[in-house]
Amino acid sequence: MECNYCRGLKSRNYGNFIFQTDYWIIFLAPNQSNIGTCVVALKRHYGNLAGIKQEEWVDFGEIVQKLEFALKKAFNATMFNWESLMNVDYLQNLPDPHVHWHFIPRYCHSIEFDSLIFEDPDFGYMKHRPIREIPDEIREKIIDKIKKNF
Amino acid sequence: MECNYCRGLKSRNYGNFIFQTDYWIIFLAPNQSNIGTCVVALKRHYGNLAGIKQEEWVDFGEIVQKLEFALKKAFNATMFNWESLMNVDYLQNLPDPHVHWHFIPRYCHSIEFDSLIFEDPDFGYMKHRPIREIPDEIREKIIDKIKKNF
Numbered sequence: 001m002e003c004n005y006c007r008g009l010k011s012r013n014y015g016n017f018i019f020q021t022d023y024w025i026i027f028l029a030p031n032q033s034n035i036g037t038c039v040v041a042l043k044r045h046y047g048n049l050a051g052i053k054q055e056e057w058v059d060f061g062e063i064v065q066k067l068e069f070a071l072k073k074a075f076n077a078t079m080f081n082w083e084s085l086m087n088v089d090y091l092q093n094l095p096d097p098h099v100h101w102h103f104i105p106r107y108c109h110s111i112e113f114d115s116l117i118f119e120d121p122d123f124g125y126m127k128h129r130p131i132r133e134i135p136d137e138i139r140e141k142i143i144d145k146i147k148k149n150f
Numbered sequence: 151m152e153c154n155y156c157r158g159l160k161s162r163n164y165g166n167f168i169f170q171t172d173y174w175i176i177f178l179a180p181n182q183s184n185i186g187t188c189v190v191a192l193k194r195h196y197g198n199l200a201g202i203k204q205e206e207w208v209d210f211g212e213i214v215q216k217l218e219f220a221l222k223k224a225f226n227a228t229m230f231n232w233e234s235l236m237n238v239d240y241l242q243n244l245p246d247p248h249v250h251w252h253f254i255p256r257y258c259h260s261i262e263f264d265s266l267i268f269e270d271p272d273f274g275y276m277k278h279r280p281i282r283e284i285p286d287e288i289r290e291k292i293i294d295k296i297k298k299n300f
């Protein structure tokens with residue numbers, strides 16, 4: 001089941017719906033080079049982190065807690081990177097950014113999941129890795145596992 | 151004038167003190183490849199974004215607002231990247247991370263300040279740039295200009 005927000009946000013290629021709260025929606029990111037990488041997008045259309053309201057920050061803080069916990073339990077993630085960039089929107093003539101966060105679990109070890117091996121060769125450093133696409137059925141299994149631990 | 155927090159946090163090479171709130175301290179980052187790049191560090195020693203308290207998130211949200219506003223006024227920054235990474239701490243045998251944010255103003259134009267030229271050749275993309283060190287007296291002038299617009 002997907003709400004209007006999800007459909008609108010999906011058109012931005014944020015990935016597959018996992019969960020939502022009052023103010024944010026969590027997607028499994030298109031790029032799974034690091035297994036469990038997610039996008040956390042603001043539900044209302046707003047383009048600037050400076051305009052996030054108190055209740056949205058508090059809600060976001062709870063998501064950080066739950067998502068980090070879930071990824072530790074699900075895939076034994078070592079630690080986590082959080083980024084709000086929105087750079088690509090500014091390549092357009094009329095930027096129309098939408099506030100979202102990149103949540104990147106980092107691993108000091110490799111992970112085998114459903115016959116695929118996931119590694120984090122740049123652990124300890126920040127290098128944006130090329131997109132790794134994985135089969136839809138494995139994406140669904142990753143989502144299930146995150147949800148069960150959320 | 152610097153407090154104990156600042157001295158302790160400075161030893162982590164976060165840069166020069168600009169401002170503090172109840173829960174966070176703002177430094178001018180060592181790397182000024184993008185002029186006005188700052189580090190926002192949690193005052194208490196804590197290593198995990200998942201443990202940030204409600205009041206700390208709300209306070210952080212106010213800093214985001216003030217800092218983005220100040221950088222727009224001071225240097226006409228176009229937009230902003232925020233990152234919480236803490237990768238480097240995990241290169242040690244016994245990681246001892248301290249929650250902090252990288253605040254990177256981005257510019258679709260070059261900036262001249264005190265006879266130095268600052269450019270953002272990767273605008274629209276995220277590439278961590280090599281460290282650009284600038285003279286202490288110019289760092290102080292940047293801090294003054296940010297403070298005046300804070």
